[in-house]
Amino acid sequence: MDLVREMSISQGIVFLILGWLFGLLSPVIVDEIRRRRQAAQIRSAILVELTEVRLKLASTAFMMAMRYGTWDRPMLEWIKSIFDLYSGPYADPEIIRVTTEMLSHPDADLSAIAKHGKAPLHKALSLRKYITPVLDSQVANVVIFSSGTQNLLIEIRTQLAFLNEIVEQAKFFYQKSFDSGLSPKNYQIIQDNLNDGYHKLGEKARSVADLVTKCLQSW
Numbered sequence: 442m443d444l445v446r447e448m449s450i451s452q453g454i455v456f457l458i459l460g461w462l463f464g465l466l467s468p469v470i471v472d473e474i475r476r477r478r479q480a481a482q483i484r485s486a487i488l489v490e491l492t493e494v495r496l497k498l499a500s501t502a503f504m505m506a507m508r509y510g511t512w513d514r515p516m517l518e519w520i521k522s523i524f525d526l527y528s529g530p531y532a533d534p535e536i537i538r539v540t541t542e543m544l545s546h547p548d549a550d551l552s553a554i555a556k557h558g559k560a561p562l563h564k565a566l567s568l569r570k571y572i573t574p575v576l577d578s579q580v581a582n583v584v585i586f587s588s589g590t591q592n593l594l595i596e597i598r599t600q601l602a603f604l605n606e607i608v609e610q611a612k613f614f615y616q617k618s619f620d621s622g623l624s625p626k627n628y629q630i631i632q633d634n635l636n637d638g639y640h641k642l643g644e645k646a647r648s649v650a651d652l653v654t655k656c657l658q659s660w
Contacts, residue, residue: 480585484660489529490575491597491653496531497571498604498650499523504566505643510559514548523650566639568612570605571649573598593656600649607645611638 503520506512521540524533543551576598583591614635618628 479582483579483582483585486575487579487594488657488660490573491657492527493529493531494571494573494601495523495650495653495657496527496529498646498653502643502647502650505639505646507555507558508560508566508639508643510556512555514544514551517544517551519647523654566611568608568642570608571601573601587659590656590659593652593659597649597652597656600645600652604642604645604649607638607642611635611642614638 499520503512503516506516517540521537521544524536524540543554546554576594580598583594586594614631617623618631618635623631
């Protein structure tokens, strides 16, 4: 009887300790479940937004390359790879079909097509800023991701800010080109600055698109 009594007491102590531990750890467990659910929701929203931004960046980069006749096979393959992965509202099978058909041509033909399709340098472009409202609103919460992903998200925001500065500069020079009092020399300076801005915009758009791809792959 003493042995049974001692075992009963021991079991009671064990259950008491387990109950105490469970009560102590419950808030931690609940917080962890909530944190993981929140991380999944934020991750999903940011993924959608970055996928859309990458498509716009890639389109801008290719548009600039078309303007100056500088695109080539690697760039055609690059933008096709982005459209291949995209399934959002701007998905266009025709773009994939056309790029696939173009890639079947030899490099010499592609070079000739690129040069023939150059746009007049005086023709202005309609530019818009690249915004990431979801990412911007969740900056304080990116700590829930790995350090590598955090760094990439912060870098994307930084590079998009630089890109938007280029957009604003291009808009400024475009507006200045309409000043009635401009001398031919000053008008040419403005046009040169505008085209230089377009070049920089195309290069930056491609580099940021690649940065977004790196971030998406890190998840």
